[in-house]
Amino acid sequence: MFASLPLNALRAFESAARHLSFKAAAAELAVTPTAISHQIRSLETWLGAPLFERLPRRVRLTDGGERLFSSLHGALLEVAQSVDTLRPQRSAGHLTISTTPAFAALWLVPRLGRFYAAQPNIKLRLDTNCAVIDLHQDASVDLAIRYGFEPAGSLFGIRLFEEHFGVYGSPAQVARATQQKPTLISVHWHNSELYALGWQAWCEQAGEDWLQNAATIREYDDEHYALQAAIAGQGLVLASSILVSESLANGLLQPYRPQVSVPGAGYSVLCVPGRERHPSVKAFFDWLNRETG
Missing domain, CATH: 3.40.190.290 (D-Maltodextrin-Binding Protein; domain 2)
Structure with missing residues (x-):
């Protein structure tokens, strides 16, 4: 069911969308901005729809990007909190x-x-x-x-x-x-x-x-x-x-x-x-x- 999901690209997208910055996402995920850009391009190709508008010195989410971020961010938060409950408290x-x-x-x-x-x-x-x-x-x-x-x-x-x-x-x-x-x-x-x-x-x-x-x-x-x-x-x-x-x-x-x-x-x-x-x-x-x- 989930085998085809590009998880690395989705994680890169969530970070870039939350920060509205490829550079900040790169710093958060300990990769290069070029790697973040490549992951997001591959995700856009996989989806067949743009997720960001590339503007001078900044990026902005498209309507589709907004919808994806809203659902993806909430889902990842739930996963993070579920994992946290399994750790020794x-x-x-x-x-x-x-x-x-x-x-x-x-x-x-x-x-x-x-x-x-x-x-x-x-x-x-x-x-x-x-x-x-x-x-x-x-x-x-x-x-x-x-x-x-x-x-x-x-x-x-x-x-x-x-x-x-x-x-x-x-x-x-x-x-x-x-x-x-x-x-x-x-x-x-x-x-x-x-x-x-x-x-x-x-x-x-x-x-x-x-x-x-x-x-x-x-x-x-x-x-x-x-x-x-x-x-x-x-x-x-x-x-x-x-x-x-x-x-x-x-x-x-x-x-x-x-x-x-x-x-x-x-x-x-x-x-x-x-x-x-x-x-x-x-x-x-x-x-x-x-x-x-």
């Missing part, structure tokens, strides 16, 4: 969460005491890494808390909150900034799209000429370090309203001109579809809803 009391070091240190860890109090039998492990992992490929991670503009795609997820960027400093630095040009503390992110020109945008909205007057700028590779520098009185920091919340609540930092802010992205918690029903994962989702509700 970890204890229901274990939970592994992937997130960035900054989010873990500045937002998650200070609140985890309430999770442990509510769920004393769940052993939680944090995997703090800035690299984005593929939850479909790495079964050792239950949940990922990610920051950005992109939708969840094929993952199950909830949006935790949207953020904005404001300027903060120690009480002494905030008071001094009204009298003299401050030192500015910034973050050099690997994903420049999420932080690029932040100080410039804020200064334009605030009508401050700090950048034009060659203000001293101190740059760090991580938000945690930047906030610690601001707490230590080294200058004013442009920071996420989410990541600065604990420092504000503790009085370590104060906002400078709090009515001025620039938009950021958002945080989402994601998992492979179906895993949200696992007891420990559901407990964490429920706890996050209470914390952010």
Whole structure:
């Protein structure tokens, strides 16, 4: 019944259709983009119908491609989940969460005491890494808390909150900034799209000429370090309203001109579809809803 199905070509098509990119599909399947293109051409020949429109610098699914992807993606997800149920299952009391070091240190860890109090039998492990992992490929991670503009795609997820960027400093630095040009503390992110020109945008909205007057700028590779520098009185920091919340609540930092802010992205918690029903994962989702509700 299934002997004639071109399974390798169908898998290549599903990946390329999900990413809308032959290059991304090649990276996911550890082959070359040429191999992906060849597999899809052979599938189109086998079907007698085009699946993609080849446009300059991108591809787009045809109507037939959309129909095939819709049914194929769902079928492969069911197969993956069925296979997962046959693997040795970890204890229901274990939970592994992937997130960035900054989010873990500045937002998650200070609140985890309430999770442990509510769920004393769940052993939680944090995997703090800035690299984005593929939850479909790495079964050792239950949940990922990610920051950005992109939708969840094929993952199950909830949006935790949207953020904005404001300027903060120690009480002494905030008071001094009204009298003299401050030192500015910034973050050099690997994903420049999420932080690029932040100080410039804020200064334009605030009508401050700090950048034009060659203000001293101190740059760090991580938000945690930047906030610690601001707490230590080294200058004013442009920071996420989410990541600065604990420092504000503790009085370590104060906002400078709090009515001025620039938009950021958002945080989402994601998992492979179906895993949200696992007891420990559901407990964490429920706890996050209470914390952010």
